Amino acid sequence: MTEPPVVKQAALERLKKWGGESLLRELIGIYRETAPGRLAELRRGVEQGQLDIAERAAHTMKSSAGNLGAVRVAELTADVERRIAAGELDGVADLVRELEEQLGHVLRELKEIEKGLAE
Numbered sequence: 001m002t003e004p005p006v007v008k009q010a011a012l013e014r015l016k017k018w019g020g021e022s023l024l025r026e027l028i029g030i031y032r033e034t035a036p037g038r039l040a041e042l043r044r045g046v047e048q049g050q051l052d053i054a055e056r057a058a059h060t061m062k063s064s065a066g067n068l069g070a071v072r073v074a075e076l077t078a079d080v081e082r083r084i085a086a087g088e089l090d091g092v093a094d095l096v097r098e099l100e101e102q103l104g105h106v107l108r109e110l111k112e113i114e115k116g117l118a119e
Contacts, residue, residue: 006102006109011069025117028110031064038064039103042080043096046089055084061099070106073099 016024038061045054062077076099083092 006070006072006105007113008069008071011067012113015067021117025114027068028114028117031068032107032110032114035061035064035103035107039096039100042077043100046084046092046096051084051089055081058084065106068106068110070102070110072102073106076102 012024015027038057042054042057042061045051045057058077058081062074062081065071065073065077076095080092080095080099083089083095
């Protein structure tokens, strides 16, 4: 059984259609630059009980991951956001660890995609 793609190409093609390769390259660059900091903010918020910060970071990550077709990252952050909003914190730390792993896969794939885009 093959693994599903880390980043859905249809989402990238949609962005490319809207703004060309330059927009896609810019959005990938911004995401690669900001996502690790958002994840750190989310993790810190969960660890320190600053749930408003953690929820906001999860929401931002969910939206940007969804725009770039990073479906699993978007799903995990949506789950984290929902659980925090509902006060259901059991398992959130585990989700954050899984999110960290998935984000690593996404960032590596986006880096390769970015290399293939015209300057």
